[in-house]
Structure formats: C-alpha cells, structure tokens
Amino acid sequence: MLGLEGRMKGFRDWVLSQISSKSLMSPTPLLGSDSLYDEGRSNEDSNEQAPAANSVALPVPSATSNSSTNQSSSTLQQASEAENFQSQLSGNGRRKDTLAKVEDLQVQFFRLLQRLGQSKENLLVTKVLYRMHLATLIRAEESDLKRVNLSSSRARAIANQQEEAGMPQLGFSCRILVLGKTGVGKSATINSIFGQEKAMTNAFQPATNCIQEIVGTVNGINITFIDTPGFLPSSTKNVKRNKRIMLSIKRFIRKSPPDIVLYFERLDLINSGYSDFPLLKLITDVFGASIWFNTILVMTHSSSAIPEGLEGYTVNYDSYISQCTNLIQQYIHQAVLDSRLENPALFVENHPQYPKNNMGEIILPNGQVWKSQLLLFCICTKVLGDVNSLLKFQNGIELGPANNARVPSLPHLLSSLLRHRPVSNQSGIDDEIEDILHSDKEEDEYDQLPSIRILTKSQVEKLSKQQKEDYLDELEYRETLYLKKQMKEDYRRRKEKLLLQEQEFSNSDNSDDPEPVQLPDMAVPLSFDSDCSIHRYRCLVDNDQFLVRPVLDPQGWDHDVGFDGINLETATEIKKNVYASVVGQMHKTKHDFNIQSECAAAYVNPLGPTYSIGVDVQSAGKDMVCTVHSNTKLKNIKHNIADCGVSLTSFGKKYYVGAKLEDTLLIGKRLKFVVNAGRMEGHEQMAYGGSFEASLRGEDYPVRNDHLSLTMTVLSFDKETVLSGSLESELRLSRSLKASVSANLNSRKMGKICIKMSSSEHLQIALVAVFSILKLLLRRKEI
C-alpha cells in the first residue's frame, strides 16, 4: 500500500510539473475545455455559453472555421478564456488540465459516433465509455469525483452542440498499420475503406513490395494506413524472409508508431488444419507482446467463407466466425503466454459482387455493414489508447506469464517481526501469569470464607431487590476467588509434573507406554451422507509428543476422499531446558505443493536469558518464503524483560534482513509497557518502525480478562511515514453486561472502530443496535 501510494504521489507531481510548464506557454485551453472547466457554472449557464461561441464562429468562413481559428479570431474571448483558465489554475488547476483533456477526447468521441451514426447503446461504445470513466476515476482526486461522474453527459451535450453548429474539423486522425500474409487482402481493404483504388492489389502474386503510407479522409477522420508487404506462409524456409520484412516495418514505425494494428487473415482459409502459430510467435518476438494490445483481427473473404453443407447457414454463420476468431485468439495467447488478452475481431468483404446497402457499402451475411464497424473499432482503440497515455496507464499492464517475481511488502515483514513473540517454553506455563499468581495472597482467603447457603431459584425470586444484588455480588466474589485458587493449583500441578518428568528423564527409566487416547472427531456435516469420508478416518494419539492429523478439504483435488493434506504438531524437551517444537501442514496435489511450517528450538534458563532460533517455511505460488529468526530474551532486572531479535527472509532470489529491540516493563501486576523498534532491509529498500504499548489489566487478571491497552505505531517506508494509534479494551460493565472496544486510526485518515456488547439481560441494547444499523444503512442509501 505504501508503495502504491508513493508511486501515485510521484505520478501526481510529474503531472503537475508537466502541466505547469505547458500552461506558461499556452494559456488557452484545448478545444471545448472552456465550458467543461467551469465546475461552478450551472447547466443553464453552459447553455448560454454555447450560442455565444457560435456567434463568434459565424463570421469566420465555414471552410476554415474550426476551434483554433475560432479562438484566435476573437482576442476578447481569448482573454476571457485565459482569465477563466488562470482562475481555475489556482488550487490544483494543473491536474484538471489532464482531466479537461480527457473530457475533450470524450467530446471528440461523441462527435465521431454521431458522424458514424452509432448510438451510445452500442455494446462496444458502452465498454469504451466505461473504461474511460474507470481510468479517470482511478486518477481523479476526491474533489473531482462529482465532475468526473457528470463529464460523460456534459461531453455528449457539447458534442451535440458542436455538430449542430456545423464545426466541421475534428482534428481526429489515426495511423493504422496493416499486417498479414500475402494475398489476404490488406491493400484491397484499404481501397474499400477509401472507396477508391489507392493501393495496388493482385490476385496472382504479391502486390505490395515496399512499405508505403496511404493517406485519406473518411467521415471527416484523417486516416493514414501503413501498407506493408505480406508475409509468406509460416514454414522454416520462410522465417528469415518474414523476419526481414518485420524488422523493416519495425524500423519504419519507430519514428511515429501506429495507433492501431490490423492483423489480417482470410476467413475462408481458417479450418481445423489452420496453424499460424509460428508466424504469430515471430511477430510477438520481433515487435514485442505489447503489439497485441492495440491489434484488431480482420478476417477478409467473410461472405464467401460460409462452410458448405451446413443447413440454414445464416444461423450458423455467427458461431462459425466466432469459432475461427477463438482459434486465432488462442494462438495469440500462446504466443504472448497470457490468456487475458482479448482482441476485437472484424469481418470484411472486399469483393464487389456481394449485396450492398443503398450507400453502396457491402453487407455481410449476418446483416452487418463492416465499413462503419471497422471505423468504429479504430476510433474506439485510438480513443482508449489516448486516454491511457494521457492518464499514464500505458506501461501499467504487462503481458506474459503470471509474474512470479512478486516482491513482499517490507512494512508487512517488519510489522510481523515486531509482533513476533517467541514462546519460551513448551510447558504451557506463562512466567508472567505465574508471577502474578504467586504475588497473590488471596488463596487462603477463599478457604477462610464463611460457608454460604446456595439459594434455589424460587428462593432468589422471593428476595428484595437489594438483597438479590448483594447475594449475586457475594456469589461473584466467591467465584473469582475460587477460580484464582483453581488456577494456582493447576499451575502447581503442572510444575510438579514437569519436575517429575525431569527426574524420569535423568533416570532414563521409561515407564510403559501410556494409553492411546482418541482425538475428538472432526466436525461432521449436518446432513448424513454415506459417502462422506469423515467416517472413515479416526485419529489416535498414542504419545504426547506427536500429533499427526489428515487435513480434510472437501473442495480439494481428490473429491472422493477429500483428504489431501497432513498436519503435524510436536513439542518436546530435547535436553534439560532445551525445547523444540514443529508445527506444520502440507498439501500435495497433482499440480501444487503447499507447505506451511514453523520449527523452533529454545534454550530456557529459568533464572536467566532465553535463546531461541526458528525457521518458518511457507509456499507462495511456486516460490517459497523462508524465514530464519533468532531471539534473545534477557531478564536482567526484576520486572524488566529485554528482548532482541534478528531475522532473515528469503523469497525467490531476494533476501531481507531485519532486526528488532524490545523492552517490557512491568509495574506492579497491573501495568505493563512494551517499547520496540526495528528495521527491515532488502532489495535496495528499507523500512523502519517501532511501537509503544501501554496496557492496564483488571484487578482480577488472569481470571478475568478486563484490560485496556493503547498502542502507538510508526512505520516508515519509501520516504513516507505512517503513524497509527490503536485502542483495545475489554470491560465488564456490570454482572450481565460485557463490552469490548477496539479502534484504530492512522495518519492517512484510515481507521476502524469495533464495539461489541454482550448482555444476558438488557434486550434494549439489541434494539438500539438494530435501530442504529438501520439508520446508518438508510443514510448511506441517501448519500
């Protein structure tokens, strides 16, 4: 998160600097941006603005009346626009310049759609608008959200006005590169689009011998085609020649790259034996996988390519063409090693003998007019490409096999190092709790209490309110004392057992094996199913040291059995005061191998320091995350525990080294402070951090878990520092009411608050909760 934020910030700075330098050179906004700029202006105002612009446009001769001459024709208007622009530049106006450019693109897009007679309901148009909107939203700031949400409808209104006012020049042009084998109809398609013979075609031999630009205007769009010599059918002897052609095309387009690439194929030649993979792979190798981002697949001979022998072919035509497209798309996926790519496909017929509409355009068997479709595809691709480069998304996506070279987040590694508190011994005896229990002198108190008569339910009901309260308070007091006593006894028993074990260990006289104990059964599904494999497996534990269990995964690879993993836990005292533990789980299927394990060994000196070392292994995709950590705990002064730890994490071929220092101070048995600081370094990056925690425990700890703790954390990474604070508390407000509160907030204004209440009496609380949730939901809906 830190990293992303950092990058976003960098990008913003870049945009600001770019646009500030631009704004100095040209104080006038781009076409149409003046009316889009003004956030405060109402709809009425913008309607008034349009005729004003028209009246300026009218005196200019229609042949040259375009937005730029329009602006230069009236110095008065230019001045006011400049003023307008300047006023918006205050604050974060520079960033708005990018937004305004996107809005201009939208206006152009709507004007082009009108000219092509395409409605905004067209699925492709909807997709393009949606993507533009999404891209703008990602880059927009919170204050711009409203404007971005409205921009599409405003752009449409402006486009309508401009088209009605007869502003002919759009300033929209695109460069289109055509690629494909020889004779597939590249030059013929260029001729069909311009409606005249601009390029040579030949039915019997290669016609285009060199790369050439063919320029023309269709529907007011300036189109430049880069016609190229066709490739030879893919075979080993043609590879060299094809590569030579590709390299010369690559050189040609280096200076001014195309906006769109059309990859041609003959639809009638695609059959089950079709295999053009080597050619597609060669294209990918020479031009790079990114060439496929802006590529449209064009299938010529689309009217003559109807499979023979199929009855009612008009029905089958669509499925046939989609089958052919899928085939080529699959080869492209194989070539780029990524199946996410989806290239649009277009069907073309250049032969004049096929049915035409009254505008003279050829209609395909499925009723589509391909020429306007092709123009629409090109416009959409170009507009999306422009939005991407305006908003700097261009290099954001990389094609290729799923990138395994993921980088773990340093702040995450650091915070888990800071949190990590190794268990010092396996006997289950917590030193801290033991100290607290020992410091208590209340044990005898419970035994000295006078006996009390437990009342029956009916007897309790007969008591007055005050008596009832007193009675329950007394019971509670006794319960707490009793629990404390029990806990102490429990600890004492465990200690004795440990001592006994130690003696046995030293005598090395192994008594006979203990009785096997059956482990509790796994949760059985509610409905009975005779196939359910749970009934087949029961686990027995025959010694204390190893706990091995199969892991059930009903959704796993092996549906019949459902068990494809194993879980192992063991903890043992290897030598006096030296403990070792292993906890792990692993899954294995035909494809994957997953492991998660933690091994640790510790030397615990009851009076002095504790040293521990551990190895954690976890699989992440095909890689393993391996962490070796070591920790030293010093109890040099009473009530003070110093702790220092180091860790080394390896992930892929990257290594991360971390170190931390921690100090715990106990004041009395109720107050505890923990301070720690650490740093993590690796892969030329570094993260620092630390935290301070203060916690206050309730009187009856550890029997009752009332506590309040406050934590402050600082994490610094990549020149950014995040400060966060959190509060956690658990309280017993009254005998029947418990509350737990946890809240956190960080300097990025992100936070969470969670309040939990449980009561056995107060039904009102539930009602209050339901009421407030409903209210919140309703308010959200309004927003």
Ligand SMILES: Nc1nc2c(ncn2[C@@H]2O[C@H](COP(=O)(O)OP(=O)(O)OP(=O)(O)O)[C@@H](O)[C@H]2O)c(=O)[nH]1
């Ligand atoms: N029936 C039919 N014929 C087509 C179609 N497209 C092209 N042709 C014919 O196919 C032949 C070859 O077309 P060209 O445009 O020269 O092919 P090209 O891809 O430019 O070939 P090179 O220049 O050698 O790379 C010409 O005779 C065209 O008339 C089509 O859609 N249907």
Ligand SMILES: [Mg+2]
């Ligand atoms: Mg040609």
